[in-house]
Every structure is written in structure tokens, then in C-alpha cells.
Amino acid sequence: MDKRIEKHEAEFGAASRSRGQAEGVIAFLKSLTLARLPIFGCAGFIAFLFLANLWNFAVERDWPKLRIRSASPLAGVAKPKPAPWTLDAFLSGETQKTVSINLGRMSPVFPISVRAKNQLVFSLFGGSAAPGVAIGRDGQLFEQLYIDKFCARDGGFDPSRLSAWSSTLRDIQEMAQARGKSFVFLISPSKAARYPEDLPKSAPCAARATIMPEKLAPYRAALDESHVRYVDGAALVATEKSRQPIALFPRGGSHWNSVGGALAMRDVTRAPPTSTIGVLDFTSAPAPEAVGTDRDLLDLLNLLWPDSHYPTATIGRAGEKGDCARSPRLLALGGSFLHQVLAAATLAPCPPQIDYWFYMRTEDNMIELGHYRRAPGDASNGERLTATSEDLDENLAGADFVLLEENEAGIATTKQIGHLAEALRRLP
Template identity: 50%
Template sequence: MTRARLLLLQRLPIFACAAALLALLLVNIWNFLVSTDWPKLRIRSSEPLWGVAPPKPAPWSVEAFLSGETQKAVSSNVGQLQPVFPLAVRVRNQFLYSALGVSGAPGITIGRERRLFETYYIDEFCARGAAPDPGAVDAWAARLRETQDAVRASGKGFVYLISPSKAAAYRRYLPDTFVCPSLLRGTTDKLAPYRAALAAHGVAYVDGVALLAAAAPDYAIELFPPGGTHWNVLGAAIATRELTRRLNDGETAALPAYDFAWGTRQEPVGADIDLLRLLNLLWWDWRYPSASVVGRSAGVCEKPPQIFAVGGSFLIEVLANLTEASCAARVDYWHYMKGARPGESRRWRRLAAHADDFSRPMGEAVETDEAFRRGLAWGDVVLLEENEAVIGEMGQVPDLLAAAKTQAPAGASQ
């Protein structure tokens, strides 16, 4: 072998590394150029990360540059636009999970027996202390009663739902190393004054917290999945059945009574793994019983029930059940989420006629108050929900009351 050929063979690894680095550089340049106007042309990993927002354009202004905002955005975008970024995140998260038993995903906590929790719900549960201000609770219940009266005056059905928190319902799975002051103080029950106020003001409501606690011993599987943050389809079906019963106790039968048959499946899907997916692991060996539900409606519908729904993410499975029942409903759903500042909430809208419609991304657009009022006018039934963790703190109660006071002419929901 000649000296030149031997030298070439010795340098091949260097050339290969240089070619790989050059290819990665070219891919990054390409992704950076097309990410804003032609995002579908990006070269990316075959399995993108769950729950990671796509890069946003960097602000190009003197003020943004001097404050460092431009540099920070460019640095973040370049990192996320690399095809190896998802793989690198998954490798890191897998090491943290498998070797250290901790979560690499922000906002997710691993509890006993590998139960997953949203950290927010643990923080809220463990911070429970003194009873809320009685005047504020009474004013909240009075607004709900006023909303109920205004909705029913227009011939619609109304029911309010309190949905449960996994941290409160399954406190036995909180992490061993976690200090929970409310448990030590014995101040975990925050709902007693709210229940009393609802009863005093005559609000039609379903207490999903008490409902699931009472129902749990009757079922062979837990009503919150180990890898999810929401009730599973079985827990949601129990709540759905009670909601329609409560509605039919009143003056309307626009939403027929709901019942269901259920079975178990060994492969968790959908909401059963919503937190597990957000861990963004390379692999997981989770196998736990999950539920499947087949809903049915009592009687025959002359037309599909039209539901105007206002609340948080716990309503999704309830509404999906109602769209899949034999008397399939149509839904105008306004999804409220907590904002970054105390007392702030944001909302998105979904129109749904099938359960699959709830799996579509909601996007970033916030619909107008006029669209909210039109949706209310369109609905036959109004479902209003608040989770126990944020009861009385979100925007759906005042928003619905304001819309109910100024009922728009009935019309199609657009």
C-alpha cells in the first residue's frame, strides 16, 4: 500500500466527521430559512416531541437586540430546528427517568408506584389551608345562580360541574420525599364552603369530586390513569351520566339521559397517557388496565342535542362521550386555561360533532365575545365546569354570566 493511500485511510474518520458536521450545518441553515414561511419543508425527526411549542420568529429590532431577546430567541430556535434535537431530549429524559427516577419534563412529577402528576395540582393541593373568604364564595355562588336563571329564562338547560384533581383524589400516590403541608395540617378539604354556597343559592350542580370518590369502590380499575392527569373515560362516563340525570330533573329534556357499558383494555391510549407522552422518553414499559366505554342515550332524539360547553380540559372526555352516544350531540366548546399571572385565564374554541374532533390542535386564536354569545344562543344545553383546584378563580363564570345577560338572537354556531 502506497504512503498516499495509507495517509488517506488514516484521515477517513476526520473526513467523515467533517462531512457529518457540514451536513448538519447545511440542514440547520435550511431549517432556519424555511421555518417561518414554509415550516412543512423543514427536515425533522420522524417522531417530534410532545408538548414542545414550535419555534417562533426572533424579534428583529434595536430594543430586542439590546435587551438580549433576539439572541435568546435565535439560540433557542437554532437548537430546536436541529433534526437531532428530539432524539437528544429523549435520551436525556430517559436517563433521568430510568437512572434517577425523576421527570425530565417541566411540570410533571413522578409519585409512588410511578404515578404521574402535574406538579401544579400537587402544589395547589398541598398549599390548602385557611377557609376561603365567605363573602367571595357567596358572591361566586350568586353569580352562578344568576347565570343559571338567565340561561333557563331563554329556554335552555343548565348544569354546573365541579371536576376532581388527581392530586387530591389519589393523594396516596404523592412522592415519598414530598412534604405536603395540607396533609400535615389536616386542611385538604377546600370544597365544603363552595358546596354549602351552591346549595344555599339553589344552583343545579354535580359534585364530580364526591361522585368519583363514592363510585371508586364499585369499579375494578382506578378512575384516574397512572400516566394521565385527567379522569379516564370511565370516570368521565360516570360524571356524564350524573350530568344528564341532573339536567332531566329540571324543566328540560334537550339532552337525554346517558348511560354506558364499559370494559377493560390493557393498552392505554389517549387521555390515559397524556402525561406519559409529555415525558418524551425513548421507550416506556408501562402496561396498566384502561377502560373502554360505549355510551347510549335514553329515548330517541328528534334532532341532535346542541351543547354549549364552557370549562377546562376535564370537559373533553364528557363531551366526547355525548358526541358518541346513540343520540349524538353537537358541541360548541370553550376551553379555559390558567394564564401566567394570578387570576388570568385564556380560552380557545372547538366545534365538535365527533369524539375525534377533540384531538385536533386548538391553535392560538382567542375567539371574540360576540362569537361566545352566538354560541350560547345556538345551544340547547349549557354545561359549565370548574376544577376543584381553580374553583372560583377562572374566567368562565363571569364570561358566561355576561353573555347570558345579553342573549344574542338564536342562530347557527359559526
């Protein structure tokens, strides 16, 4: 009996030791696994990024909608350029460089990484990590291009260029009127020139910003001498800035706000003897938050936590719509400042169909021409259409009202004046 008990005790002790050893091994493996979890997590994350980049690279050309994307894509980042697959490009390293850049930009974590870095620079140092965007007084954002243009003013001008410019505008007006079309030329304002007191301290002309020479005086004189019908948006802003309760250029925007655009459109509708779209009148009210072009530079900063709650405005129609036999057709040629002007045109008594020929500067400093059509009353960008000379001729032939715009920063140097003159000459 005792021997059997001793045998059972021995077997129980052995089993207990085995269980203890097994539990020890399991505990050791668990602790080892927990200790290496960060390593496994990092390895898994790197593997995910690698596979995600391969996937994005594979579907980018033929099925771009299948890409794995960030919930908040970066603003102002140019579309990746195709890699050059030639021997010379490979030997020079251009192929490898382009592929590396494209793969990096296609990564799902690229946007949040850029935003985190930009937020750090903005929050800690009050600086801008976005190329071409400068931060002025009280957080006012400026496009560096307009600062450079403003600071380069010296009061001089080229008389021969000025004469050719005003003569071409007079010819455009006469050709348009001969074909039964109203014509108005619009000078849009530059934020740097109209709010120089807010320029950043780093601006080359910051110390003398408020006493810089007025550039537009000879251009106004030339237009008056040539009897060109025009609206001076720059002078309009200079006059209205002290009257308006909200600044006509929003803190986070490069362009005038909806009130500035509406003031200009109101004067445009008053300029011709008769206006097919009627004379604009509008109401305005504070906006709860900046949207659209009122925050275009803020968006380009690409911050994690952008503050878009600063003063800006919305506009509305004053009075009833007109009794219009048909929707008039407005042809507008110019740059990005026309967006708010054309949005205001939708509130006119007879809202027009708008063909907007948009001259935009690209990343490589070239000019890209786009063509957008807005249905009567549509204040959005509208539908993008082809932008051929045949399309322009067709738009021009059917237009009742022609609006041509240049910004004061590049006045007499843009392409739209020549394009419009050539198109008018092609009309029968």
C-alpha cells in the same frame, strides 16, 4: 542473447519495484483514509446539521411544512418565539439568545437528544426531567401545579368571594332557564386531591397528604344554598374509586379516564328535569394501551421508551340510540377535564353537536381560549374555530344545554364563569 535477457530482467525488476511502490502508496492512502473516516463522518454530520438548521430557519415562517423534522416530535414544547430584531434587544443579548434557542430546537436531532437525556434521568434515577411533571408512588405521574394547589390547602376560604361566586352561578342558571336552556355546573376532580396516597415523597404535604383538609365543603354548601344545579365530580371520584376495578386516574395521565368522564356525564344528564340529549348509560372495558389524555403526562416526559401499557379503560354505548327529531346543541365551557366528559356525551341517546370553549393555561402562565366544534357522535377534538365574543353569543343563542366546568384546584377563580354570565346578559 545474454545481454537481451539481462535487459529484460532489469526492466521487469524496475516495473515490479514501481508496482510495489504504487501499491504501497495506495495501501498507505487507504489506511490514512480509513483512519480518518470517523473525522470525515463527524465533519459531514456537523455540516448536515448546519445546513439543515439553515434550511429550517429559512422555511420556518412561510413554508413550515418543508422543515426537516424528527419522526417523533417532542410533546409540550412551545412554538419558538420570533427573535426581536431591535437595537436594544441586540445590545442586551436577547436577540442572540432567542436565535440560538430557536436554531437548537429546529435541529432534527434536538428531539432524540432530549429524549435520550430524559430517559437516562428516568431509568437511572427514577426522576422526571420534564418541567412541571412529578413522579409519585408506583410511577404515578402528577402535574406539579395540582400538587402545589393541594398542598396549599389550609381549610380557609374567602366568604365574600364565595358569595359572589355562588350568586353569579345562580344568575347564570336563571338566565339560561329563562331562555329555555338546561344548565348544569360541574366540579371536576384533581388527581392530587383524590389520590393523595400516591403523591411523590418530595411533595410539601406528603407526610400529611391523606389527612389534608377538605376544600370543597363550603363551596358545596354555597351551591346548595343558592339552589344551583351541579354535579360534584370530586365527590363522585371519591365514592367510586373503591368500586371501580381500574383507577379513575390513569398512571400516566393528569385527567380522569373515560370511565370517570362518563360517570360525570351520566350525572350531568340526570341533573335537569328533562335532558335534550337523553340520560347517558354506558359500558366499560379494559383498554389494551393508554392513549390520548390517559397518557398526557407520560408524553410530556419525552422518553425514548415510554411504557404506555398500564390499566385504563374504554367506554361504549349501552342500549340503542334514541329517536331524535334533530341533533341537540351542547355548549360546554371549561378546562381540559371536559374532554373525556364530552367524549362520553357522544354516546348519549341523542348525541349532540358540541361547541367546546376550552380555557387552557399557556407556557407563560396566561389563559388561552380556544373554540372547538364536534359533530354529533364525534368523540375527537373536532374542528378548531374562531373564539370571539360574537362566536360565543351565537353558540349560546342556539344551545339547548349549557355545561360549565371548574376544577376543584382553581374553583371560584377561573374566567369561564364571568364570560358565560356576560354572554347571557348580551342575549336578547
